[in-house]
Amino acid sequence: MCGIVGYVGARDCTQVLLDSLAKLEYRGYDSAGIAVLDNDVITTCKAQGRLANLEERIRQQGGIKGHCGIGHTRWATHGEPSDINSHPHGNAVVSIVHNGIIENYKTLKERLEKKGYTFISQTDTEIVAKLLDYYYNGDPIEAIRKTEARIEGSYALGILFRDFPNTIYSIRKDSPLIVAKGDGEAFIASDVPAILKYTKEYYLLESGEIAILHEGVASFMTLDGDPIEKELLVANWDMEAAEKGGYEHFMLKEIHEQPTAIKTTIAPRIVDGMPDIEECGVTLQMLKNFNNIFVVACGTAMHAGIVGKYVIEKLARVSVTVDVASEFRYRNPILSPDDLVILVSQSGETADTKEALRLSKDRGAKTLAIVNVKGSSIAREADYVLYTHAGPEISVASTKAYMVQIAVFYLIAFELAYAKGQIDEDECRRLTKELSSVPKFIDVILAQKDNCQYVASKLVNAENLLYIGRGLDYALSMEGSLKLKEISYIHSESYAAGELKHGTISLVTDQMPVIAVVTQRDLFDKTISNVKEVKARKAQTFIVTHQYINIDDDVADYKIGIPTIDDMLMPMLAVVPLQLIAYYTSVLRGNDVDKPRNLAKSVTVE
Ligand code: G6P
Secondary structure, rough: EEEEEEOOOOOHHHHHHHHHHHHHHHHHHOOEEEEEEEEEEEEEEEEEHHHHHHHHHHHHOOOOOOOEEEEEEEEEOOOOOOOOOOOOEEOOOEEEEEEEEEHHHHHHHHHHHHOOOOOOOOHHHHHHHHHHHHHOOOOOHHHHHHHHHHHOOEEEEEEOOOOOOOOEEEEEEEOEEEEEOOOOOEEEEEOOHHOOOOHHHHHHHEOOOEEEEEOEEEEEOOOOOEEEEOOOOOOOOHHHHHHHOOOHHHHHHHHHHHHHHHHHHHHHHOOOOOOOOHHHHHHHHHHHOOOOOEEEEOOOHHHHHHHHHHHHHHHHHHOOOEEEHHHOOOOOOOOOOOOOOEEEEEOOOOOHHHHHHHHHHHOOOOOEEEOOOOOHHHHHHHOOEEEEOOOOOOOOOOOOOHHOOOHHHHHHHHHHHOOOOOOOOHHHHHHHHHHHOOOOOOOOHOOOOHHHHHHHHHHOOEEEEEEEEEHHHHHHHHHHHHHHHHHHEEEEEEHHHHHHHHHHHHHHHOOOEEEEEEEEHHHHHHHHHHHHHHOOOOOOOOEEEOOOOOOOOOOOHHHHEEOOOOOOHHHHHHHHHHHHHHHHHHHHHOOOOOOOOOOOOOOOOO
């Protein structure tokens, strides 16, 4: 979603802002803009569309000189994507960039209109800019404090005041913001990758704190004006991790990073061949005593939770309920202090997941976060955290984050099953060893990716598609279908193979290719029967299954064979061809793979 950057220092500010905004492109956006403060003048430039449009417009303006400025990539919420609705907003005196949503903007707008203000955009952000202007009386902090007291909702703000050269002010509530420290220079950013080119050192701004970046030095104060000493953090991601490294797209790079991501995530949690997640504070005893487990997440992270449900229920015999966070929040869930709610999130900032966490805590349940981004809101607010170590995921379509989320679910399932006495130590060791062998098998699948390219060439003109499977294969086909939808824009659905004939099979024709995931050998014959049913209705069929299993030509038009490990772990292998099929289909359709239309990497609004 929207991205914020800001810079004060000796460098050419416009260049730094554009570089840093480029690093936030992955969050998803539809317009961009910058404002630079130089010699008591705020110069603003904005453009709908990609950053290249903004660069071109700045060039046409003859460049913008200065050493202090703010920038923004906007993902439209209030008002369509347009030049006017793009940030920064403001006037000659004050200029702001904003992430989040101002919920009481209509009331504030009416009041400001009565005081003679007029508005040119449809955004909630413009109201904040006008409010700051209204309260500004020569004292920026006073204006910020009074504005803060009036606005409701979530926000991270970067603010310039014309009268205060070489200074950026910042404040936030519920939308993340970091303040980074360079050598005689300082930055604000909504996400770490934006600043990695310049520095790795940063502070996390907390809700209700004001940051002041003056002459390249950052300081912090409470709303009451008391100074705050903050801990300086060091990003453990490097620039390389946020670059394409020779791959055509981030998505392809991230698919290839999965073996390493799995190793980095599971290795510290395997002790003497046994799973061990106690590092997060959840002991075997606690794990054993939870009555119910809920998994709450959005998008791909929710799909990881569904795999988690199947595996935990199968192995540990503990019931698991998986909810989409936006539904969980409003369905008045029944929770007690003996329940565990697992929140899964790559970014750790997804608004609905964050609110689901708060609701769970309010109701007394214990909360465990499976999160990739260190220090993110969900990681900080949950009772316990298990970080996934996928490194930065830049492509909007999540791949490696999903992979490590399910790896963590396997560890939880093994440990819980052992704690409950559902599997003995030998079995627990065997499963843990199998899990450790996954990376080398993924390498084998990656080496045969031309199979997936071939399948993509067959799908490229499809308008609709079905993914089918049973059990864990069904859980996985949900993710395969979402991946394809997100980046190829082909309509697809995943269906429980056995449920197909209760309605959906009426859609099957020679124009409806079907991808069947058939890795669960106890369900093999049943799923193959379902494949035959769609084949009989002239669907083109593609099967992802074990390499060693032969599939007759009259069942599948094409088979993608993958190596065999314990069926329980097959989702970790079978997801890779599904990711690659989606990737190559998107490439063949000429789409913007890493930045699909309308989507945002981190959804920080409800
Ligand atoms: C967005 C992204 C998805 C992601 C989902 C949840 O929709 O485009 O890729 O799965 O948010 O994000 P999270 O950061 O909570 O995992």
